Amino acid sequence: MSDQTVKYLLGEHAVPTQWINLRPDLPGEPLPPLHPGTLAPAGPDDLSPIFPMGLIEQEVSAEPEIEIPEEVRETYRLWRPTPLFRARRFERALDTPAHIYFKYEGVSAAGSHKPNTAVPQVYENAKAGIKHLVTETGAGQWGSSLAFACSLFGLGCEVFMVGSSYDQKPYRRSMMETWGASVHRSPSDLTQAGRDNAGHPTGSLGIAISEAVEVAAGRGDANYSLGSVLNHVLLHQTVIGQEAIAQMELAGEMPDVVIACVGGGSNFGGLAIPFLRRVLRDGARTRFVAAEPAACPTLTRGVYRYDFGDTAGLTPLMPMYTLGHDFVPAPVHAGGLRYHGDSPLLCGLVRAGLVEARAYRQNEIFEAAVRFARTQGLIPAPEPAHAIRATIEEAEAAREAGEERVILFGLCGHGNFDLGAYDAYLAGTLEDPEFSEADMDAALARLPDAPAIA
Numbered sequence: 034m035s036d037q038t039v040k041y042l043l044g045e046h047a048v049p050t051q052w053i054n055l056r057p058d059l060p061g062e063p064l065p066p067l068h069p070g071t072l073a074p075a076g077p078d079d080l081s082p083i084f085p086m087g088l089i090e091q092e093v094s095a096e097p098e099i100e101i102p103e104e105v106r107e108t109y110r111l112w113r114p115t116p117l118f119r120a121r122r123f124e125r126a127l128d129t130p131a132h133i134y135f136k137y138e139g140v141s142a143a144g145s146h147k148p149n150t151a152v153p154q155v156y157e158n159a160k161a162g163i164k165h166l167v168t169e170t171g172a173g174q175w176g177s178s179l180a181f182a183c184s185l186f187g188l189g190c191e192v193f194m195v196g197s198s199y200d201q202k203p204y205r206r207s208m209m210e211t212w213g214a215s216v217h218r219s220p221s222d223l224t225q226a227g228r229d230n231a232g233h234p235t236g237s238l239g240i241a242i243s244e245a246v247e248v249a250a251g252r253g254d255a256n257y258s259l260g261s262v263l264n265h266v267l268l269h270q271t272v273i274g275q276e277a278i279a280q281m282e283l284a285g286e287m288p289d290v291v292i293a294c295v296g297g298g299s300n301f302g303g304l305a306i307p308f309l310r311r312v313l314r315d316g317a318r319t320r321f322v323a324a325e326p327a328a329c330p331t332l333t334r335g336v337y338r339y340d341f342g343d344t345a346g347l348t349p350l351m352p353m354y355t356l357g358h359d360f361v362p363a364p365v366h367a368g369g370l371r372y373h374g375d376s377p378l379l380c381g382l383v384r385a386g387l388v389e390a391r392a393y394r395q396n397e398i399f400e401a402a403v404r405f406a407r408t409q410g411l412i413p414a415p416e417p418a419h420a421i422r423a424t425i426e427e428a429e430a431a432r433e434a435g436e437e438r439v440i441l442f443g444l445c446g447h448g449n450f451d452l453g454a455y456d457a458y459l460a461g462t463l464e465d466p467e468f469s470e471a472d473m474d475a476a477l478a479r480l481p482d483a484p485a486i487a
């Protein structure tokens with residue numbers, strides 16, 4: 034047997050003790066969110082009706098490191114540290130001199146990186162005396178993760194699931210219910226927002242958010258919870274990149290390029306931020322590639338502007354690349370990547386030229402995912418299939434340049450609940466919707482009035 038290592042594993046003591054906050058390492062003051070009514074900078078008090086103070090402090094923190102509470106670390110140990118793999122079989126299939134590594138988050142109970150933030154969010158809400166969390170879910174990953182975390186801390190959990198996903202992915206609902214959550218098909222008749230939208234039977238993320246916020250706002254013991262985009266969510270996800278650095282050290286190399294998919298930016302940020310800090314502080318020469326769908330090309334085609342985080346315009350305005358808050362992307366199977374904006378922190382990194390963004394169509398990402406599955410076995414979720422597509426491009430470029438390029442990508446979730454999408458790809462019936470010029474013009478026309486960003 035060859036002694037070529039394929040898995041780099043850390044013991045439980047290696048679960049990180051702190052989260053990494055990149056903001057103090059970035060030049061200049063971050064642009065503040067704006068209150069949706071007054072357009073004045075929004076402060077902690079504007080967030081307190083829906084978030085506990087512990088999370089708001091993390092959201093606005095200027096500390097470079099934030100200690101992970103012992104109870105959260107203890108809970109992380111249920112599945113962390115996650116493995117880092119060297120994809121040697123994939124390398125051989127691609128006939129590349131590149132070394133390809135991937136950090137696998139599919140070993141969590143929910144099958145993705147999302148429990149990394151669900152657990153500390155539930156912990157802070159429980160500490161603040163909150164008894165019940167309400168949220169929306171599109172593809173079902175976030176709802177499953179929050180249901181899992183609520184079950185561990187004894188909180189009630191209520192999930193509004195986008196109608197089309199509710200119909201297509203019954204087993205995601207079964208998972209949430211097994212962990213004790215109640216799941217409503219959205220639009221529901223439980224809320225005014227749901228009743229007002231009864232004419233859109235397949236639902237949308239925007240409608241589901243409105244329903245969840247309405248329920249949370251109507252109960253004193255309930256809060257709303259968000260699974261991506263915000264600073265505190267990216268912060269929680271930095272356990273991924275910290276472990277990956279320790280594992281790359283075991284492998285005796287460091288990545289030349291780090292690649293992850295982007296929906297709201299949390300798995301990308303979680304993997305990249307610890308490596309980005311090495312670039313900013315120590316002059317490490319790592320490149321970063323963010324991969325997104327051509328049907329929802331926020332970073333590659335969006336405009337950098339203040340926009341709402343939600344469809345209805347209830348949340349603060351955030352400075353970000355956006356396709357317009359009421360843009361409804363084509364129903365591609367990477368449901369987790371269908372968001373009109375992105376994390377303001379990540380958008381700032383793209384704007385500063387520290388992160389490169391690329392957009393891919395549906396058939397090319399499934400082709401990449403199937404090549405990966407047929408060499409490494411694991412079936413990727415459609416979202417990280419975008420990162421695999423970018424990895425293949427880098428591996429091919431390395432071959433052309435005759436370079437031993439070191440590539441690290443994030444495999445942020447498995448696709449075991451996404452086999453309907455694989456069926457469609459294998460049957461040749463997947464479409465390749467793209468964002469059109471008309472979509473772009475419509476998006477620009479609907480942006481809110483807000484100060485321009487210099």
Ligand SMILES: *Cc1c(COP(=O)(O)O)cnc(C)c1O
Pocket residue numbers: 145146147174175260261262294295296297298299300301369370414416417445446447
């Ligand atoms: C939610 C999700 C995403 C998109 O969210 P990010 O915040 O961009 O990470 C990507 N992949 C998977 C597996 C998800 O569950």
